[in-house]
Amino acid sequence: QSVLTQPPSVSAAPGQKVTISCSGSSSNIGNNYVSWYQQFPGTAPKLLIYDNNKRPSGIPDRFSGSKSGTSATLGITGLQTGDEADYYCGTWDSSLSAEVFGGGTKLTVL
């Protein structure tokens, strides 16, 4: 059971927009920065968004992040079949003194 809550799956058509939610509490998302990672099957996670809404160099602006209170959201616009992957949110939990993640969301581009 993950500390952060994500929907197990989301889907949308190519070219459309999708959002992935990540819900936590005041001990984690509420008072710490959120990052998002993309993972294709059999490969390592890749940083997509850091510090709630910043994109590392090389990440297209189709990917965006936001945070409000104890929840965070990853947005992906102009969906491509190549975006099909698992997406994880992560942050520090001050009560647990541990890095915590959501259970992951599988994105399907129909």
Add this chain to the structure above:
Amino acid sequence: EVQLVESGGGLVKPGGSLRLSCAASGFTFSSYSMNWFRQAPGKGLGWVSSIGSSSNYIYYADSVKGRFTISRDNAKNSLYLQMNSLRAEDTAVYYCARVGNSGTYRDYWGQGTLVTVSS
């Protein structure tokens, strides 16, 4: 180019030990904190351990505390994870990751090494 390459995984019996290594290149290793994460088959990501750039701090997940030891050798640009008293539930792909400049994210990950604990 930043590269992190893990090694040392394999099949081990319950109660056994393994030492994982992570060879870093393409950046000043001694300037960055490092982490170990793991991912059980078909499951999500889990944090294992963290170490400061000069080993000035070390943290462990409760599930591995007292059994795993993280260390680093800045002269060899290498990160290690000594795993003792291994259990079936430790079976996972283990990743090393670099902590980003602000300390709030992990910006580079290795390809992972599989640890299987089974009799």
